[in-house]
Amino acid sequence: MNLIHRVGSIKPLNEDTFLMTIESAEIAAAGLPGQFVNVRCGGPDAYLRRPFSLCRVHRDQGTFDIGVQIRGRGTQALSLMREGDPIDIMGPLGRGFSLKSEDKRIAVVGGGIGVFPLLQLLREHPAAEKLALLGFRIRDQVIMEKDFRDECHELCISTDDGSWGVAGFVTSLLEKKLAEKKIDRVFICGPVPMMKRAVETCKGKNIPCEVSLEERMGCGIGACLVCACKVKLDGCWDYAHVCKDGPVFSGESVIFE
Amino acid sequence: MMENRIDLTVNIAGLSLKNPVIAASGTFGFGREYSAFFNLSRLGGIAVKGLTLKPRKGNPPPRIAETPAGILNSVGLQNPGVHAFIRDEIPFLRRYETAIIANASGNTVEEYEEMVSILSEADVDAVELNLSCPNVKEGCLVFGSSVSGITQVVSRVRKLCKKPLIVKLTPNVTDISEIACAAEAAGADAVSLINTLLGMAIDAKTRRPVLGNVTGGLSGPAVKPIALRMVYEVSKAVKIPVIGMGGITTGTDMAEFLLAGASAVMIGTAGFVNPYAWVEAVDGLERYMLESGVKSVSELIGGLMV
Numbered sequence: 295m296n297l298i299h300r301v302g303s304i305k306p307l308n309e310d311t312f313l314m315t316i317e318s319a320e321i322a323a324a325g326l327p328g329q330f331v332n333v334r335c336g337g338p339d340a341y342l343r344r345p346f347s348l349c350r351v352h353r354d355q356g357t358f359d360i361g362v363q364i365r366g367r368g369t370q371a372l373s374l375m376r377e378g379d380p381i382d383i384m385g386p387l388g389r390g391f392s393l394k395s396e397d398k399r400i401a402v403v404g405g406g407i408g409v410f411p412l413l414q415l416l417r418e419h420p421a422a423e424k425l426a427l428l429g430f431r432i433r434d435q436v437i438m439e440k441d442f443r444d445e446c447h448e449l450c451i452s453t454d455d456g457s458w459g460v461a462g463f464v465t466s467l468l469e470k471k472l473a474e475k476k477i478d479r480v481f482i483c484g485p486v487p488m489m490k491r492a493v494e495t496c497k498g499k500n501i502p503c504e505v506s507l508e509e510r511m512g513c514g515i516g517a518c519l520v521c522a523c524k525v526k527l528d529g530c531w532d533y534a535h536v537c538k539d540g541p542v543f544s545g546e547s548v549i550f551e
Numbered sequence: 552m553m554e555n556r557i558d559l560t561v562n563i564a565g566l567s568l569k570n571p572v573i574a575a576s577g578t579f580g581f582g583r584e585y586s587a588f589f590n591l592s593r594l595g596g597i598a599v600k601g602l603t604l605k606p607r608k609g610n611p612p613p614r615i616a617e618t619p620a621g622i623l624n625s626v627g628l629q630n631p632g633v634h635a636f637i638r639d640e641i642p643f644l645r646r647y648e649t650a651i652i653a654n655a656s657g658n659t660v661e662e663y664e665e666m667v668s669i670l671s672e673a674d675v676d677a678v679e680l681n682l683s684c685p686n687v688k689e690g691c692l693v694f695g696s697s698v699s700g701i702t703q704v705v706s707r708v709r710k711l712c713k714k715p716l717i718v719k720l721t722p723n724v725t726d727i728s729e730i731a732c733a734a735e736a737a738g739a740d741a742v743s744l745i746n747t748l749l750g751m752a753i754d755a756k757t758r759r760p761v762l763g764n765v766t767g768g769l770s771g772p773a774v775k776p777i778a779l780r781m782v783y784e785v786s787k788a789v790k791i792p793v794i795g796m797g798g799i800t801t802g803t804d805m806a807e808f809l810l811a812g813a814s815a816v817m818i819g820t821a822g823f824v825n826p827y828a829w830v831e832a833v834d835g836l837e838r839y840m841l842e843s844g845v846k847s848v849s850e851l852i853g854g855l856m857v
């Protein structure tokens with residue numbers, strides 16, 4: 295696997311979030327929606343790689359985008375990279391979302407930076423009808439609205455305070471939409487409480503769903519077993535590993551704590 | 552051919568390795584994942600994920616925290632059990648020409664005895680007794696941190712072990728040489744050190760420990776100076792071979808451990824950052840030897856000029 299790729303461009307999305315385009319014919323050719331890349335961010339103290347979901351893949355141009363929120367030392371260092379810089383990336387890694395042709399009507403539910411992996415899913419999913427429900431805290435946090443609008447048939451946005459779109463949580467939007475429409479599968483990514491609520495809603499309606507999980511990682515490929523998450527197994531539970539068994543899991547299998 | 556002049560082979564405890572680089576236990580799984588990156592036959596050996604008699608689920612997440620130049624882990628010996636290892640993993644590993652070292656843990660002396668009896672009949676090249684895991688509450692570290700504990704386990708296991716017996720030591724003791732000498736006296740064929748240093752990380756914002764298990768084991772470049780010092784001390788104190796580890800990233804790091812007295816090394820954490828770390832270390836050592844006019848690894852071992 296070639297690890298050295300090149301930074302194409304960096305565009306701010308808002309105060310603390312940016313979109314980075316990376317030139318890599320290999321990753322662009324192989325990357326599937328929901329998979330992630332493990333990035334060496336540089337900087338003095340960022341020793342481990344940082345995982346980021348594939349947000350958009352441009353196969354014809356041999357590039358892909360990741361959306362990054364600046365959280366700590368690694369993402370801070372990443373934000374200081376410039377066009378043309380070499381960048382050390384392992385990927386694509388992990389198991390992505392299912393792309394089933396029998397799922398004719400799908401909905402994606404994203405919360406905050408959890409929206410990133412859902413964009414490429416909308417772009418690649420064969421469904422005839424695609425609904426996107428995105429939730430943010432406040433208007434300033436709303437990102438990629440136009441990008442999502444271009445890739446789905448209906449887009450609804452909620453903010454906690456009602457400063458943009460509908461007021462309230464995106465999970466309430468989901469409840470409302472599932473009551474109105476027939477949906478074959480729901481894809482969810484966001485903060486844990488939101489995912490938990492969304493999965494419960496889908497279960498209540500008997501609609502299969504998938505969630506994309508986050509856990510702290512070491513190797514990123516399934517060798518070190520640090521990225522454990524609890525899943526149901528044969529009526530009991532076990533630890534699965536987010537980097538290899540996921541990051542996407544069926545919503546029914548995950549045990550949220 | 553330049554390469555022909557460099558001899559990378561080492562012999563430890565009746566085990567012949569094509570080069571002194573061994574993948575450290577717990578960082579390399581059972582080799583499957585890294586086989587997608589390089590040919591496992593390029594390694595001197597592979598110490599597989601720490602095994603126990605029965606499958607273990609391990610500790611609750613988060614299981615890793617980043618520290619300056621290192622990591623803390625609290626995996627807690629998640630593994631499928633020794634029988635699943637023998638059935639499912641050995642056939643895969645045997646496709647490669649590399650030594651298989653089974654890393655074994657137990658809660659009681661009897662469990663260590665049973666593990667070693669089972670592994671003695673399995674197709675592995677050596678057994679590494681893990682008497683040093685800081686992430687499990689039972690047995691393991693308790694035995695490894697006292698002369699009496701280590702003497703008890705190693706002498707009883709020795710009688711049953713038909714493979715080269717490597718005893719892995721914890722750095723979480725006052726005098727590691729004393730423990731190493733006890734392992735030697737009880738019949739160990741080699742010692743490996745260091746396992747991880749007990750540490751912890753706290754999130755000041757949430758006022759909570761970062762690790763689900765509260766404490767964890769420190770590894771990576773941060774521990775290298777301590778590991779070097781311990782390898783140096785232990786190799787002066789015992790006559791059996793020493794396998795050195797702790798923070799090795801490059802061929803030069805490895806040369807430092809050999810000079811300090813190690814006969815071979817293990818590499819773990821560095822591979823999380825660079826999946827080619829193990830093979831690059833082999834190449835790096837070869838380059839170092841070429842540049843410094845050293846023809847065989849044995850010339851380096853213990854060659855420190857003090």
Ligand SMILES: Cc1cc2nc3c(=O)[nH]c(=O)nc-3n(C[C@H](O)[C@H](O)[C@H](O)COP(=O)(O)OP(=O)(O)OC[C@H]3O[C@@H](n4cnc5c(N)ncnc54)[C@H](O)[C@@H]3O)c2cc1C
Nearest residue numbers: 344345346347361362363365366367368369508509510541
């Ligand atoms: C599969 C997966 C996909 C992700 N996709 C995205 C994405 O598309 N966009 C985005 O902005 N973020 C994403 N994240 C979260 C992102 O990896 C973290 O925000 C980032 O690692 C923080 O690094 P830092 O150095 O800025 O923070 P620090 O807090 O300084 O990081 C310290 C350590 O903790 C780890 N860490 C901290 N927060 C997280 C977290 N939430 N998840 C996993 N590890 C963490 C870091 O990797 C690092 O090892 C994803 C995480 C996972 C597991």
Ligand SMILES: Cc1cc2nc3c(=O)[nH]c(=O)nc-3n(C[C@H](O)[C@H](O)[C@H](O)COP(=O)(O)O)c2cc1C
Nearest residue numbers: 575576577601624681745746770771797798819820
């Ligand atoms: C994630 C992780 C899991 C580990 N699991 C084991 C184990 O199962 N058995 C064992 O003897 N040592 C285990 N270790 C310790 C390593 O084998 C090694 O002693 C230590 O990490 C120091 O080397 P390094 O700095 O090159 O990683 C583990 C280390 C890490 C980082």
Ligand code: FES
Nearest residue numbers: 512514516519537
């Ligand atoms: S990060 Fe190593 S197993 Fe998932």
